Amino acid sequence: MAHLLGxxxxxxxxxxxxxxxxxxxxxxxxxxxxxxxxxxxxxxxxLRLLGGTQAPDAGRVTTAGGTRVSMLVQRDESPAGATIRDLVHGSAQTHEWASDAGIRSVHEGLLADLDLDAPATHLSGGQRRRVALAALLVDDPDVLLLDEPTNHLDVEGVAWLADHLARRYGRPGARGALVVVTHDRWFLDAVCERTWEVRGDGEIDAYDGGYAAYILARAERARAAAVVAEKRNNLLRKELAWLKRGAPARTSKPKFRLDAAAALIDDEPPPRDSMELTRTATKRLGKDVLDLEDVTVRVQPRTEAERERTLLDDVTWRLGPGDRYGVVGVNGAGKTTLLALLAGRRQPDEGRVRRGKTVVVAELTQDVAELDDVGHLKPVEVLEREQGTVVVDGKELTAGQLTEKLGFTRDRAHTAVRELSGGERRRLQLLRLLVAEPNVLLLDEPTNDLDTDTLAALEDLLDGYPGTLIVVSHDRYLLERVADRQVALFGDGSIRDLPGGVEQYLRMRADGVGASGDASTAAAAAPTAAPAAVPAEAAGPTPAEVRAAKKEIARIERRLQRISEAEAKLHAKMAEQATDHAAVTALNEELRALSTEKESLEEQWMLAADVAG
Structure with a gap:
């Protein structure tokens, strides 16, 4: 294989x-x-060093003769007066590129809903990202450097981009190389065959495989390092013990022994940065949480050329205690509006949103604009204003200790909020919300600006969150990790259940659901039904149905585990309050509700197991 860049x-x-x-x-x-x-x-x-847009202090970056290098940066800017056609094709005439099947594929995947002659300055963030990607893919460079290419893309766009890049740079004999910086772990596994970990201490570790292989290899390296560290500590203990021994009258030790001890101490590697998102208490949630009842939401036109759109049309959706939903959908379908309704920031045009008396809602928005009002404060001061101390796992922690657990160094914890990076702002706002002990948590694209280690810590935190959780995200890895059920908004005014998760959503989109009103209605009638000509008994489940059944089994088992834990807590409370008849009666009602849900889930498990085999 030819060498391209070094x-x-x-x-x-x-x-x-x-x-x-x-x-x-x-x-x-x-x-x-x-x-x-x-x-x-x-x-x-x-990436900037490899792309030649920034020079190193020492060393050099070289490219083979004739190698073309292009880079996608995180900020997509458009020159004044430029159209989408100008940005993607420059001065090339239509006949020069329209006959190219590869270019037509890029148009279909990224630009199908855009007018090529529209001014680029009017595009949304997601549209600008798609145009910038299309320009690079049409140009087809030898080395493609992508910095967070999935930002602002929906699930469908991420899936298309992954498939395109894997085919373009992964086919046998393909010329060219791809380097991508991304926090999207599903995308890493779907596209990449090697991983570089930039550690931040001057070193880069290389691993074979995508994200899953990288995590396995990193865990193995950590295990090996722990073995080496244990051996080193044993030698160190022996060496120091020897130094303490000897006659009291001796005023010095043999120099070679002192040198050996110093060498052992100096060999101790610096600790890696740690990240610990702290589990805080959650206020008790009653039986009634949040209900959308016959809700309709309309968006008024901003210009004369636009028409009024209905985002939600007579929708009823009930959220119970402990429900965990992932929300996907086409851009502009109303996902963020749905969270605004649940949070109480927006009222429906028709219908109502009913809230339980004990509900305490916390919402993490996309742009974390809530921190703008405290931009002059330090992270420590922000948390002190929310709550001076917080009890975590039975221990009382100060604001300074909390920020340290969230991965802030002492310097960053005392840096003005307006000077923090995007990832630091998101971490701070998340902790700021959690110290209020919410029992309903709404997360709008929570993975934006977070690195993979922080995402793993966030998922670990959400695993143990006992309240009701709603996550809007294009990150398939996160959705499948933390949500028990998934729903979709296709832009036709409804909320659709997705038993098959993101895979079912992508199949429905491929079948035209959401592309137009007619297609949406026709495809929605039976999105998972078997063809009428083939009896289900004879045909058997499809691979997609088997995968969906296995996901359903995993969801049910997680919920059954939570029910068992809840039942154990209720039994303990009944024992504590055995003399309080009213309390025991109320607890018994909760037990009966859990028992009913458990029986229903066990029946669902049996049905899913029959499909999964």
């Missing part, structure tokens, strides 16, 4: 931090590399 001993220092220290790496034809690492470690900087 970095030889590159180093870069920003302020007092050394991001890269003598790094050497290369790209050959067929390489598909994912770049991961903590926020601020230097992932985007590495």
């Amino acid at each position: 970095a030889d001993g590159i180093s870069l220092t920003v302020g007092t931090r050394t991001l890269l220290d003598g790094i050497s790496l290369g790209l050959d034809d067929g390489d598909r590399i994912g770049v991961v690492g903590p926020n601020g470690a230097g992932k985007s900087t590495l």
